[in-house]
Amino acid sequence: MFKKKYKNNFAYRFTTKFLLLVSSFAAVLAVTEARSEGQIFKHRLSNGLEIVVKPDHRSPVAAVMVWYRAGSIDEVGGTTGIAHLLEHMMFQGTETLAPGEHAKKIAATGGRSNAFTSTDYTGYLQELHSSELELAIQLEADRMHNLLLQDEEFNNELRVVMEERRQRVDDNPRGLLMEQLASAMYVSHPYRNPIVGWMNDLENLTIQDAADWYDRWYVPNNAALVIAGDVETEEVVRLAEKYFGVIKEKQLPVRKPQEEPRRLGNRTVTVKANTTMMSQIRAYAVPKLKDVAKDWEPYALYLLAGVLDGHAAARLHKRLVLEERIAHSVSVSYDGLGRGPGAFYVSYSPVGGGKLSDLDNSWKDEIARLVQDGVSETELSLVKAQVIAGQVFSSDSVLGQANRMGRMWAIGFEPDAPEAINEKLRLITPEEVQKVAAKYLVNAETVTAVLEPKTSK
Amino acid sequence: MLSNIKYHFTSLHWCFRVLTVLTFSYSSLTFGQTREQWVTESGTKVIFVQSVNLPMVDIVVDFSAGAAFDPPGKEGLARLTMRMLDKGTPENDEHAIAARLAATGSQMGGNFDLDRSGVSLRSLSYEETLATSVRLFTEVLSQPNFPQSVVDREKEALITSIRERNTRPASVASRALSEALFGQHPYRSSGAGTETTIQSLTVDDLVYFHERFYRASNASITIVGNLTLKSAESIARQLSENLPVGASERESLEVTTPVSSQQEIVIPHDTEQAHIRIGMVGIQRGDPDHLPLVLGNQILGGGGMTSILYDELREKRGMTYGVGSYFNPLRDPGPFVISFQTKQEQAWEALDITTEILKNFIDNGPNAKQVDQAKRYFIGAFALNVDSNGELLNYYSNINFYDLPLNYIDSFSDRVTAVTVDQIKDAIKRRMSLDKAVSVIVGPTKLLDEPNG
Numbered sequence: 001m002f003k004k005k006y007k008n009n010f011a012y013r014f015t016t017k018f019l020l021l022v023s024s025f026a027a028v029l030a031v032t033e034a035r036s037e038g039q040i041f042k043h044r045l046s047n048g049l050e051i052v053v054k055p056d057h058r059s060p061v062a063a064v065m066v067w068y069r070a071g072s073i074d075e076v077g078g079t080t081g082i083a084h085l086l087e088h089m090m091f092q093g094t095e096t097l098a099p100g101e102h103a104k105k106i107a108a109t110g111g112r113s114n115a116f117t118s119t120d121y122t123g124y125l126q127e128l129h130s131s132e133l134e135l136a137i138q139l140e141a142d143r144m145h146n147l148l149l150q151d152e153e154f155n156n157e158l159r160v161v162m163e164e165r166r167q168r169v170d171d172n173p174r175g176l177l178m179e180q181l182a183s184a185m186y187v188s189h190p191y192r193n194p195i196v197g198w199m200n201d202l203e204n205l206t207i208q209d210a211a212d213w214y215d216r217w218y219v220p221n222n223a224a225l226v227i228a229g230d231v232e233t234e235e236v237v238r239l240a241e242k243y244f245g246v247i248k249e250k251q252l253p254v255r256k257p258q259e260e261p262r263r264l265g266n267r268t269v270t271v272k273a274n275t276t277m278m279s280q281i282r283a284y285a286v287p288k289l290k291d292v293a294k295d296w297e298p299y300a301l302y303l304l305a306g307v308l309d310g311h312a313a314a315r316l317h318k319r320l321v322l323e324e325r326i327a328h329s330v331s332v333s334y335d336g337l338g339r340g341p342g343a344f345y346v347s348y349s350p351v352g353g354g355k356l357s358d359l360d361n362s363w364k365d366e367i368a369r370l371v372q373d374g375v376s377e378t379e380l381s382l383v384k385a386q387v388i389a390g391q392v393f394s395s396d397s398v399l400g401q402a403n404r405m406g407r408m409w410a411i412g413f414e415p416d417a418p419e420a421i422n423e424k425l426r427l428i429t430p431e432e433v434q435k436v437a438a439k440y441l442v443n444a445e446t447v448t449a450v451l452e453p454k455t456s457k
Numbered sequence: 458m459l460s461n462i463k464y465h466f467t468s469l470h471w472c473f474r475v476l477t478v479l480t481f482s483y484s485s486l487t488f489g490q491t492r493e494q495w496v497t498e499s500g501t502k503v504i505f506v507q508s509v510n511l512p513m514v515d516i517v518v519d520f521s522a523g524a525a526f527d528p529p530g531k532e533g534l535a536r537l538t539m540r541m542l543d544k545g546t547p548e549n550d551e552h553a554i555a556a557r558l559a560a561t562g563s564q565m566g567g568n569f570d571l572d573r574s575g576v577s578l579r580s581l582s583y584e585e586t587l588a589t590s591v592r593l594f595t596e597v598l599s600q601p602n603f604p605q606s607v608v609d610r611e612k613e614a615l616i617t618s619i620r621e622r623n624t625r626p627a628s629v630a631s632r633a634l635s636e637a638l639f640g641q642h643p644y645r646s647s648g649a650g651t652e653t654t655i656q657s658l659t660v661d662d663l664v665y666f667h668e669r670f671y672r673a674s675n676a677s678i679t680i681v682g683n684l685t686l687k688s689a690e691s692i693a694r695q696l697s698e699n700l701p702v703g704a705s706e707r708e709s710l711e712v713t714t715p716v717s718s719q720q721e722i723v724i725p726h727d728t729e730q731a732h733i734r735i736g737m738v739g740i741q742r743g744d745p746d747h748l749p750l751v752l753g754n755q756i757l758g759g760g761g762m763t764s765i766l767y768d769e770l771r772e773k774r775g776m777t778y779g780v781g782s783y784f785n786p787l788r789d790p791g792p793f794v795i796s797f798q799t800k801q802e803q804a805w806e807a808l809d810i811t812t813e814i815l816k817n818f819i820d821n822g823p824n825a826k827q828v829d830q831a832k833r834y835f836i837g838a839f840a841l842n843v844d845s846n847g848e849l850l851n852y853y854s855n856i857n858f859y860d861l862p863l864n865y866i867d868s869f870s871d872r873v874t875a876v877t878v879d880q881i882k883d884a885i886k887r888r889m890s891l892d893k894a895v896s897v898i899v900g901p902t903k904l905l906d907e908p909n910g
Contacts (some may be wrong), residue, residue, distance in 0.1 A: 058510045059844040091762065100772055103762035108830060109835015112761065129840050156736055159775030166729040167778055167798055171626065229844075274727050276620045312543075313555035322551060328617050352617050384560040389562025389581055392513050396845040 017034035022106060028092055038140070040405065040416045041233040045240060047249040048221025052405050052415045053236050054228040059265035062229030063402040064126040064136035066144070067410045069119040072195045073340055074255065079209050081197015084117040085161055086213045090124065091115070092153040094146040099153050102139050109135065117195055120339040127399055130230035134239055140225070141243035144218055154207045165196045173273035173451055178279060180422075181449035184269040185283050189260040191340045200249035219250040224409045228402035235381065260285075260341055263445035277328065279349035280356050282448045286334070286440045288342030292413060298336040300432040301427050306376055307433060308332040308346075308366070313382065316346075320362055324356050339411050344440065349451075371438040375430040376389070378455040387425055428445050468532040485494055492853070493686055493856045494863050500674035501697035504857045505689040506681045508846050514587055514682030515850045516567070517577040518598060518696060519858045522670035524571045524648025525788075533615060533650020534658055537608075537667045539567050539574045540615075544607045547598040551607060554597065563590040565597070571644050572788045573858060574670070577850075582683040591692050599699040600669065603663045615655050621657045622649065627798075630732040630899040633722050637895040638736055638792055642715040673700040675707050679854040681846045710789055712802040721896045731804035731900030732796075735811060737893045739784045739793035742859040747860055749876055749884035751784055756823045757815075759783030763830075769814055770797060776807050788859070793889070808896060819889050822882030 041052040072083050091098040091113075106113040110209055111128025126136040169175040179194045186192035197205075225244065263285065289298040306323035308316045309332035320327035330348040348359050394400055477856070492506040493497045527534050543558075544551045544564060558565060561580060568575035574597060579592035622628040632647065637646035650658075678696055680689050707763055717738050726732075740747055751759070758766035770780045780797035795815065799807045842848055 060840050100762065100768070107760060107763045107834050108837075110834050110839065110841065112838075112841065114761075115472045127841055129837060156772070156775040159773055160778055163730070163776070163799060164778035166800060170729045274624050276624055301826065311555065311559040311560045314554060318552060318555075322610075326611075328614060352620075353614060382556065385560055385562035389564075392511055392581060393564075393579060395511055396847055398511070398844060 005347070008173045016338050021202075035395065042415065043237055044231075045220065045248055047245065047246055048219075049212075049240065049244050049247075050224035050409060052224060052226045052409060053231065053233045054401055054405060054445065055231060055233065056228055056401065057219050057230050060130045060135055060230050060397075061398060062128060062136070062227060062231050064092075065400040065406050066140045066225060067221050067228045067382045067400050067406040068122045068217055069120075069339075070099040070122055070213075070341075071118050071411050072193055072197075073119050073428045074191060074217065075193065078201055079205060080193040080201040081195075082162065082205060082209050083122055083215050084195055084197065085157060085202075085205060086121050086210050086218075087115050087117045087124075087148060088157040088161060089154065089210055089214075090143050090147065092157060093148045094142050095148055095149065096142065096146065097139075099150075102143065105135065105139065110412065111136070113301045119191055119195060121407070123406060123410070125399065125402070133227075133231055133235070137236075137239045138243050139264075141247065144220065144223065144244065147214055147218070149207055149210050149214070151207055154210060158202060158205060161196065162199065165199060169194065170199075173271070176273050177271050177279070177449050178270045179303060180269050180271045181281055181283060181447065184267050184343075184449060185343065185447045186260050189258050189340055192280055198259070209298060218251055219252070220244060220247045222247045222252055224406060224415075225417070226402050226406040226409065228405070229398040259303070263447070266446050268448045268449070268450065270450045270452060272452050275450070275451060275453050277349050278346065278356055278453070279451045280359070280448060281345055282346040282446050284292045284344040284419040284444050284446055286336070286339075286342045286436075288338055289338045289413075289421075292417050296424070296428065296432060298334075298342070299421070299428045299435050300436040301334045301336060301342075303380060303383050303425065303428050304433050305332045305334040305344065306386065307370070307379060310383045310386055316363070316366060319366060320348065320359065324362060326351060326358050326362065328352075337407075337411055367441045369435060371442060374434040377430055380428075380433065384426060387422065389411055391422055402408060464617075464864045465537060468474065484698065489853050492863070493599075493689070494767070494857075495676075495690075495693075497673070497693055497695075497697040499697040499700065499702070501693065501700070502857055503675075503678040503697075504679045504688075504853045504863070505686060505693075506849050506853055507689075508681055508849060509683045512582045513579065513846065514582045514680065514684055515577065515579050515846050516594070516678065516680050516692065517575050517850055517854045519573045519575040519677050519679070519854055520671055521675050521788075521858075522574040523569065524646055525643035525710055526670060527646065527648060527650075530654060530660060531542055531650075531662060532646050532654040533566060534662055534666050535670070536569055536650070536872070537611060537615065537655070537658055538601075538663050538670075539569055539576065540611055540692045541603050541608065541663060542576065542597045542601045544611065545602050545604045546596050547602055548596065548600075550604075554593065556600070557589070557593055561586050561897070563591075563593075564756065565594065569648065570650070570787075573691075575854065575858075583615060584850055587684070587688075591695065595696050598696065599658065599701070601663075601667060603660050603667075605881075607662065608658075608660055612655050612658060615650065616652050619649060619652055619655065624840070624900045626726045626728045626730070626732040627725055629726060629733050633738045633899070634895060634897045635792070636733045636795065637720060637722060637897070638717045638738055638762050639715045640717075643710060644787070644789065644791065645717065669703065670703050670708060671701055672703040673697045674705045675701070676700060677854070677857040679850060679857050681850045691858060703780055704909050715790065717893045717895055719892050719894055722898070723901075724897070724899045725902040727769075728900050728901045729800060730798040731801045731807075731810070731898055732798045733804065733808055734895075734897040735795040735808075735815060736792050736895050736897075737889060738790050740786045740888065741746055741790045742786045742788060743861065744790075744836070745787060746884040746888055747784075747786060748872060749881040750827065750883040750888060752831045752835065752876055753794075753823060753881045753885050754782055754784055754819070755834065756827045757818050760831070760834065763834075765818065766795065766797075766811065768866075769810065770807065774810070776803060776810075780811075789809065804898055804901050808898060811895070812891070812894075815894070819885055819891065822885050823878070825878050828876075828878045828881060832876065836870050 041053040104112050107125055109132045113126050115124045119434050131164050183192045287297050316330045320330050328349045328351050330344050336342040408417045494504050496502050543554050563580040564826050578594045579588050630783050636645050678693050720742045758764045766780045770776045776799045777797045782795040785791040
């Protein structure tokens, strides 16, 4: 994503997939076979900061990330968007750095910096020449405890974030649809709120809200330093001790579970927007991955999504788009890696003049067929082939490797969990895929969001 | 797969939600590795770069067959041809092609722009997997048979996309800018076509376009990955000798140098934000002013969180989430574009500020400190641009397609170092001017600073 010339990266694609850091759960099986340097090294400083390092000496570059286990899921009443706003403020100066200077110092070496906020975590990244490792670590440590929140910068970033909201959501039919879907899916769980925040909440955020958020979550015992690239682990630990070691550990607030009550029936929400195409996304409540070694249903659900829509020959695309020609597009995905509840999504839009109800019928029929007749070994092997190749392909970038490890840590798994996950995926049987389809996609309480063209004013 | 909207990124993922602080970033060039360059007997140029650390191979075949080669009235033909490649051959229908590809775990993708139709394959490098994937890749490139009923379906899909795109302010703005900048030059069209032109396309058109433009001598092949020179040669030969034979020259555009002139285009649209573009005709590949101008652009609007435009519009005024500028050097001079969006109420104010910044930049150019920073960035960013096979493929395929010298990459640092402040100022003065700048504002219906606006 970074290598494209000025390309706006706003596309909220189908469901909640995100283009920027498209991580599959790839570990590096084929790679570790060939190279011992692919081992993941872990260490914890006495203040609780987790350190994760994966040496990769192909090129003299390093991806240096700091992850905080704090996302929109941790926001409380009236302050939606504060996790994301604080992420913006992290570039706006510290006790020793002027606003914007962090990014300028990285750019002066030819490096790149960026950051991202999700429902579950907030992450910061530097991609730079490996000889500049110390600079990146120093800057990240500095803003972990010396951030300077100033009114002028705060008010300015608030305006920027409102523009971001207009761009990503208010002017983006797909963005609106996803936002409304999430709100309909969850009555109680904070996944109901958009990461970027509701506009009215943004209008009423204060600098004190930002300060509170920073004090609460930006502490070493809620963070991980994750590095992949041309580095030595001893050097990383030495530099981490030097710069992060001085930061004090702090008691973290209690995180309330806010478990979602059981759905009592189907829910549907309609979104009217400036679009020519009807489309619809439907969410099923399914388990998420909790125990890498013992769970099997999440793996079966993941492969089920693959059987339905994991490649160009997969069932749903083949039937609805290629053969029956009633869908312009279809997408099936499983969201099972997160701090909050899991979900299984199916999304489609009819061809011009077509009806959503026809697509609904074909979808139900397809699920019924799968539950009745099962999945063949060959069919499942096609999906597994994508998984196996995907492992290798996703090791191509050091940033991708660091991102994968950091994300695993942030949602509560070991950074090397992807390897074990891949092993488990390979063992899933056609019967298990059939079982989860029957259990979760039939007679389920679903939540559906429908996108409709706005009638002209 | 080749219907690049969806399958370009085919891979399974657990989905998740993220927002970023920044929306774009700059890219530059790269340095050397073990590599070879040759021309096949059938006349296809090849570059091979060996990279043995991961068990994978990337191949791209670029044809001089981009949007600019659409026959007048048949806009959309080049794109539809590319989209149809994997939709059927004499031996395999679209389902068989998809299933065979899926069995290998390999991915095919398309990269379509004004100059080229680029078709790519990413495969594991294990012998049998690679051989199977390359056979299939060769088949779709050389023998697509464009079944009528599939063509009809894909035309419908394109028309649906066109209708939807017309509702998107960003698309409306880009199209208006291209048409104003390029006049009668083929770069006026993105190659998406219109409902009418797509409707008019026939199987015969597709057969013609494939025969004429997917020729061996009109192609360049770039290979990066874990394979020997011998197998790279064998793959290149196989791909090349199966392509249609024809004239031995490469396709080129008729020379019509586009000249834009100053104008402001206002297009009302039902949105929260106004989408604003300022553009002018820029530079072509191999242009002697290329490096001074892209260094200049780095300072103006190309540098992520460090550019003048970013600083003025976002950091100082909070007017936008993403603002940036770029040169798109093509076979003929391509566009220079500044692009951002801001809430409708402040659209004209933001346009005025931006125009003023641009004017000031053209008149005075950057200062020595800014140039020094931009040069250090370009040189320092060097290593980041070769840190993956995907990026190597991208850079070497550009060198290959645009006939740039192979050492273009190796000499990059030296060439950047040699650029002076005066060269940049001079290039900006000669090549950029408000007199040929076109402004496009999509959104507001009237000047909002009018009373009761």
